[in-house]
Amino acid sequence: MENRLAPKRSIRNISDTNLLMFINIVVFVLMYLMAILCLGSGFLKPQNFFNILNENASLIILSCGMSLVMITGGIDISVGQVTALVCMSCAVLLDKHGGNVITSMCLAVAIGLAFGLVQGTLVAYLEIQPFIVSLAGLFFAKGLTTIVNANPFNVEHKAFVQMRSTRIEVPFMGSYNKKGMYIPAYIEIGVVVAIVVVILLFCLLRWTRLGRNFYAVGGNAQSARLLGINVKRTKFIAHLLCSVLAGIGGYVYFMHVGSGSPSHADGAEMNAIASSIIGGTLLTGGVGNIVGTFFGVLSLSTIKNIVSSLGLDEAWWTNITVAFMLCLFLLIQSIVLRRKAAGAKK
Amino acid sequence: MTPATNNKNAFVSGLRSLTRKQLFIPIAALFALIIFNLIADPSFFVIKLGYNSANQPVLSGYLITILDYGSELAILAIGMTLVTSASGGQDISVGAAIAIAGSVILRVLCGTDSRPDHMKAPIIVAFLVACVVAMIFGAFNGALVAFFKIQPMVATLILFTAGRSIAAWINNNELPIIAEPEFSYFGTFIPGIPIPTPVFIAAACMVVIFLVLKFTNLGLYSQAVGINPHSSRLNGINPAIVKLITYMILGLCVAVVGLIKVSRISTINYSVVAKDIEMDAILAVALGGNSLGGGKFNMAASIMGAYIIQFLTTTLYKFNVDSTALPAYKAVVVIILVVLSAPVVRERINKAKKASAKKSVKEAA
Secondary structure, eight states: HHHHEEEEEEEEOOOHHHHHHHHHHHHHHHHHHHHHHTTTHHSOOOOHHHHHHHHHHHHHHHHHHHEEEEEETTTOOHHHHHHHHHHHHHHHHHSSSSOOOHHEEEHHHHHHHHHHHHIIIIISSOOOOOHHHHHHHHHHHHHHHHHHOSOOOOOOOHHHHHHHTEEEEEEEEEOOTTOEEEEEEEHHHHHHHHHHHHHHHHHOOOOOHHHHHHHHHHOOHHHHHTTOHHHHHHHHHHHHHHHHHHHHHHHHHHHHEEEOOOTTTTHHHHHHHHHHTTTOOTSSSOOOOHHHHHHHHHHHHHHHHHHHTTTSTTTHHHHHHHHHHHHHHHHHHHHHHHHHHHHHHH | HHHHHHHHHHHHHHHHHHHSSHHHHHHHHHHHHHHHHHHGGGGGGGGGGEOTTTEEEESSSSSHHHHHHHHHHHHHHHHHHHHHHHHOOOOOTTTHHHHHHHHHHHHHHHHOOOOOSSSOOOHHHHHHHHHHHHHHHHHHHHHHHHTSSSOOHHHHHHHHHHHHHHHHHHTOOOOOOOOOOOGGGTSSSOTOOOSSSHHHHHHHHHHHHHHHHHHHHHHHHHHHHHHHHHHHHTTTHHHHHHHHHHHHHHHHHHHHHHHHHHHHHHSOTTHHHHHHHHHHHHHHHHHTTTOSSSSOOOHHHHHHHHHHHHHHHHHHHTTOOTTTHHHHHHHHHHHHHHHOHHHHHHHHHHHHHHHHHHHHHHHHH
């Protein structure tokens, strides 16, 4: 049904992304199995996996937004600093201006919305390169964070602390400790938010007109226009969604760390881009998949986890392995896509 | 037609052709900054001749600071312009690569001892080694872009992530300090010459690149490749090699800036050195009115862009803007400049101008 409706070009691209996503999932599973075999009990506990989720819930949300923008052929490197800005603003609102949890949530989304409106307008309607626009967004958010408050501090607002320490138990996934006590496995609220975001965006990209438009615009803006798609509006919506997701992801990050600091989420934008790429999204646009992005985040954080449990605690190993992995996936992508292109020509 | 309207029309059309020139945006920005500073505080332009701690004559003042620090950016902007032109993307790893180059220089000069009494190797050897290393890393980026056809921003993301860690690794995470004063000449002042050395280094780089562009086909080829790699291939240019060469040239620029950076403080801080400089270098290219999508470029405009960025930074510092809050103001200025130079906006402005010109002609008639 869907295949008949979609233009032929995008069918080929979507199978590309499925292939890339498949490679990524296989690598992820292999890596995890290797970790269980070589590093033993720690990785066997389901809680270890849930911890990866807990720590990376915000990154999952940010990467999903990044994937949306990348599918339309743009990029948004401001998301990391928007996260920092959201953390700091919400922290200040809660502790110094007597805000409550609801208003802080609204503030987070509003910050995302504001960034999205401005950046979306500049990118879509004034046709400025998305890199430059979001670079300015990054600088602006970075500066604004320290203008809001220059020093890091922990939030002590009662209702918020209660909310952030809420743990959702996962049935049947707990483990027994040495004394035979049952320790239930848990996830944080942020993980639920992240999973809901993943599912919603997956449906959006797969089954709605807007979602298909994203692929069409990213694949070839000119032919998308000839097909009667409003290219500018589609790009605008993609950037808007990305920034709003950065706001939501920022709040999830805020719930995870419970403090405001200018150095929060430093480099998160690069992690988000790396996750999207590992998950099979191409920066050139038109190719990408939310499920792939989800697994991209998992792969990236699992390798970090493995490196730290290998005891290579010199700080540089993490970065070097992540870079190596990124390089590997890029080469795989490049080779796979070239093979496919050569095959299509025959 | 009266002579007055004739003159006016000539003025309007002259203005229009002026605003279409690529150098218009950077020059206009520079004038705006200069006028702003003149009105706000003319003492901005004061240059003093003083003596530093070693009792050598040195010039000091905000303008000298701009020339001094803008030179690093200008050197980077040269390489970044070529890369942008040929590959249609930017290298975001220059900051990390500067850390690597600086680290290599210190490693060669210090050997295994992190506090040497005297340098273990001549500076020129260390610099050449750094050049080679930086060019290898440039070639790595270039190979990913040229042969594997990975988007430049993504390909350089690898080195961006790993670069500072590699830099720390090279020196075993130690922070070597070089005590000898000769080493600091490159980043500060040569005794007896009151102008900061980076200015001379930048000038030398500019002369070299000017000669290269004048007497080789590098500029032509990189523009051709940037505009259409396929048709340049049909014309006998190998796009992959041209892209690779531009990345290696950027590597060379990185090594020069690395030398200046470590020479300034005679040591290195891996996580801080040249932080965010890639953003400034890209902005310099964009401010010069060059398309970030590749193709035609104007080297002079890029270099000018670099100095304007530094002018802006120094102006903001002068008004006691906190260094951490600086990016917010920079962002506002950048957005204004970029919006003004956006093709859509310029078209509209031109249309409005035409309409007003027509109106005035009608009124005169």
